[in-house]
Amino acid sequence: MTAPAPDTTRKYDLAFAKWVYKNVNGGDKLSMCMQCGMCSGSCPIGVQMDYGPRKLFMMIRAGMKEEVLSSNTLWNCTSCYRCVVRCPRSVPVTYILQDLAAKASELGYAPKKENKRFADSFWWSARLFGRTDERLVTAKYYFSFGLSEGIKRGLDNLKIAMGMIKAGRMHIGMPHTVKGRKGLQAALKKAAEIEARQSGV
Amino acid sequence: MAGVTSQTILVVGGGIAGVTAALEAAETGYDVVLLEKEPTLGGRVSRFNRYFPKLCHPTCGLEINYQRIKKNPRLQVMTMAEVAGISGERGNYTVTVKTTPRYVNAKCTACGDCAKATDMEVANSFNYGLDKVKAAHLPHEHAYPMRYVVAPEAVASGEGEKIKAACKYGAVDLDEKEATFDLNVGAIIWATGWRPYDPQKLTSYAYDLSPDIVTNVEMERLAAHDGPTHGKIVRPSNGEPAKKVALIQCAGSRDLNHLPYCSRICCLGSLKHAAYVREQYADATVDIYYIDIRAHDKLEAFYNRLRRDPQVNFVKSKPAHIIVGEDGRPVLCGERTIDREIYKEPYDLVVLATGMEPSVVGGFAPTVGAVVDDYGFVLPEIGDGEGIFSAGVAGGPFDVSMSAQSATAAALKAIQAVRADGA
Structure with missing residues (x-):
C-alpha cells in the first residue's frame, strides 16, 4: 500500500472540501471530524483500503481531489456502519463514502474495479426489470471482464448454480419483473434528468 | 423579592468544593450547614492517591480543612444526609433533608x-x-x-x-431509621460533584471482559497505600506487576454518544498515572493513547516532564476496541493516526480515563433558583433573585484547584445573597 502522503509544504486548496461539504450526502458533517482514528481503527476491511476513512477525510480537507475520487476506499466500504455507530463526533462516515462513490462514478473517476462492475450489473438489472435477477446480474458481471473470462468464471461456478437450482434456491424461467415497468423506467428517466440538472462540479 | 428571613447558608456536598465553600462562609461569620450523602467528608478527593502536578498527597490539605471545621462553631456538618426537595426563594428557602441511618452514634471512639x-x-x-x-x-x-x-x-x-x-460504649444503635426534616436557609451552595462515567457504557472497551481493564479512579486506588493492593500497581487478574500499561484518554469524554464535553482532568490524571507506574518499575513502559493532550498553562511543565521519559510513549489514536487475547491480556486495536498503521497491542493493564458525569444526572437537582444545563451541570439562575450557586464539578468539569476557587466564589455570592442590606 503506497499512499501518497500530503505534501506538508503545499498550500491547502479548500475548494474541493467545500464542494464535498455542499454536494455530498452527509458532507456537511465532515467539518466535525477531529481525526481521532476511531473509524479507521474500527473498520473491518480498513486494511484493504487505499486510505482509511480518517485519512480520506484529511485528504479531502487537503484538496487531494484526484486521489480521493479515484481511491478504492469509496468502493470497498461494506456499509457495516460500525464507524457511524462509534464516531464520537456523529460524522455519517458510511453515507459520505457511498455518495462520494456515486459522485466519483458520475465524474468518470470510478476505476474499472470489481466493485464498480458489480454495482453497474446490479443497477442494470434493477433498472430493466425493477428487480434484481441473480442469474443475469452474475452473468453481466462475469462478462464485463470480456468473453473468455466470462465463460471461464461461469464454468467455474456451474456446479454451485446447479446445486442451487436443485435445492430450489435459484429461479429458472423468465426473470421476475415489477408491475408497470414502463412507469418505473419513466420515473427513473425523470430522476436522472433532475439529478443531471442539480449536479455539477 | 420578599425580605431575608434566614441568613443560614446551606452547602450541599462535602467534597473539596463543599468543604471549602462551607469554611469560607463560616469563617466570615455566617451560620453554615454542610450536608454530605456519604458517611465521611472528602468525596472524590479523599479517594485520590496524589494530586497533579506536584504529586503531593490530598490528605494534607483535607487534614487542614478538617481542623478548621472542628474549630468553627458556626459550621454544622451532617453526614449521610441529602436534599430531597427545595422550595421558596432567595433569603427564605425551605429545604427537605433526608438522612440515612449510620447505626453508629456520636459515642463512637473508633476503637474497632x-x-x-x-x-x-x-x-x-x-x-x-x-x-x-x-x-x-x-x-x-x-x-x-x-x-x-x-x-x-x-x-x-x-x-x-x-x-x-x-461495643463497650453503647455507640451502636440498630433502631436508627431514615428520617426527613426541613431546614430554613437563606442561600444554597450546590456542590454535589461528580461520579466517574460508567465504563460499561463504553461497550467496545470491554470493561466487563477483563479485570485488567480498570478506570482511572480505580487506578488511583491501586496506587494508594490504603487501597486494595496497598499501593502496588499490579494486574488485578493475577497480582503480577503491571509493567506494560496502556492509558486510554477520552474514554467517554468528547464523545457525542457519551459525554459531549471535555472532562478536563483526565489528561493530567493519566500523566500522573504514568508517573506512578514509572516510579514503581524501572523497566515498565507506558503508552498514552490520546486525541490531543490538554495540559494547559503551568500544567504543561508536567506534560513535558513525562515526555522526556523514553519509556512513556504518546500514541495519537483513539483506540477503536479492546479484545481479550488468548493469554488473557487485554489487546488494544485501532489506527495510529500519525503513520496510519493498524495496531493490535497486548498490555498487562489498561486504564480507561473515564470522564466526569455530574452527580445530579439521574439524581436530585434543584428545581428553583438554578438551571441545569443539557449535560447536568448546575448554573445559577441569572437575575436579581438568585440564591443557589454551584461550586466545584457540580457547576462544570473542574480540577481540584479550580473547584476550590469556584467554592470561594460561591461562598462570596451566597454571603451577598443573605445580607439583608443586599450589599
Whole structure:
C-alpha cells in the first residue's frame, strides 16, 4: 500500500472540501471530524483500503481531489456502519463514502474495479426489470471482464448454480419483473434528468 | 423579592468544593450547614492517591480543612444526609433533608471492636468495589467524622446484634431509621460533584471482559497505600506487576454518544498515572493513547516532564476496541493516526480515563433558583433573585484547584445573597 502522503509544504486548496461539504450526502458533517482514528481503527476491511476513512477525510480537507475520487476506499466500504455507530463526533462516515462513490462514478473517476462492475450489473438489472435477477446480474458481471473470462468464471461456478437450482434456491424461467415497468423506467428517466440538472462540479 | 428571613447558608456536598465553600462562609461569620450523602467528608478527593502536578498527597490539605471545621462553631456538618426537595426563594428557602441511618452514634471512639466482632463483609465503596470491608467499618483511615458505620445488610441479617454487643460504649444503635426534616436557609451552595462515567457504557472497551481493564479512579486506588493492593500497581487478574500499561484518554469524554464535553482532568490524571507506574518499575513502559493532550498553562511543565521519559510513549489514536487475547491480556486495536498503521497491542493493564458525569444526572437537582444545563451541570439562575450557586464539578468539569476557587466564589455570592442590606 503506497499512499501518497500530503505534501506538508503545499498550500491547502479548500475548494474541493467545500464542494464535498455542499454536494455530498452527509458532507456537511465532515467539518466535525477531529481525526481521532476511531473509524479507521474500527473498520473491518480498513486494511484493504487505499486510505482509511480518517485519512480520506484529511485528504479531502487537503484538496487531494484526484486521489480521493479515484481511491478504492469509496468502493470497498461494506456499509457495516460500525464507524457511524462509534464516531464520537456523529460524522455519517458510511453515507459520505457511498455518495462520494456515486459522485466519483458520475465524474468518470470510478476505476474499472470489481466493485464498480458489480454495482453497474446490479443497477442494470434493477433498472430493466425493477428487480434484481441473480442469474443475469452474475452473468453481466462475469462478462464485463470480456468473453473468455466470462465463460471461464461461469464454468467455474456451474456446479454451485446447479446445486442451487436443485435445492430450489435459484429461479429458472423468465426473470421476475415489477408491475408497470414502463412507469418505473419513466420515473427513473425523470430522476436522472433532475439529478443531471442539480449536479455539477 | 420578599425580605431575608434566614441568613443560614446551606452547602450541599462535602467534597473539596463543599468543604471549602462551607469554611469560607463560616469563617466570615455566617451560620453554615454542610450536608454530605456519604458517611465521611472528602468525596472524590479523599479517594485520590496524589494530586497533579506536584504529586503531593490530598490528605494534607483535607487534614487542614478538617481542623478548621472542628474549630468553627458556626459550621454544622451532617453526614449521610441529602436534599430531597427545595422550595421558596432567595433569603427564605425551605429545604427537605433526608438522612440515612449510620447505626453508629456520636459515642463512637473508633476503637474497632465492632469490626473484630463480625466476619461479614460488604463491597468497599471507598475502593470502588475493588475489595471488601467488614460490615462494621471505618469508611477509610482519614474519615471525618472519625466514626464507624454499620452496613444495612448487617442490620437486616441479624449480624447487627453481634456488632452491637461488641461495643463497650453503647455507640451502636440498630433502631436508627431514615428520617426527613426541613431546614430554613437563606442561600444554597450546590456542590454535589461528580461520579466517574460508567465504563460499561463504553461497550467496545470491554470493561466487563477483563479485570485488567480498570478506570482511572480505580487506578488511583491501586496506587494508594490504603487501597486494595496497598499501593502496588499490579494486574488485578493475577497480582503480577503491571509493567506494560496502556492509558486510554477520552474514554467517554468528547464523545457525542457519551459525554459531549471535555472532562478536563483526565489528561493530567493519566500523566500522573504514568508517573506512578514509572516510579514503581524501572523497566515498565507506558503508552498514552490520546486525541490531543490538554495540559494547559503551568500544567504543561508536567506534560513535558513525562515526555522526556523514553519509556512513556504518546500514541495519537483513539483506540477503536479492546479484545481479550488468548493469554488473557487485554489487546488494544485501532489506527495510529500519525503513520496510519493498524495496531493490535497486548498490555498487562489498561486504564480507561473515564470522564466526569455530574452527580445530579439521574439524581436530585434543584428545581428553583438554578438551571441545569443539557449535560447536568448546575448554573445559577441569572437575575436579581438568585440564591443557589454551584461550586466545584457540580457547576462544570473542574480540577481540584479550580473547584476550590469556584467554592470561594460561591461562598462570596451566597454571603451577598443573605445580607439583608443586599450589599
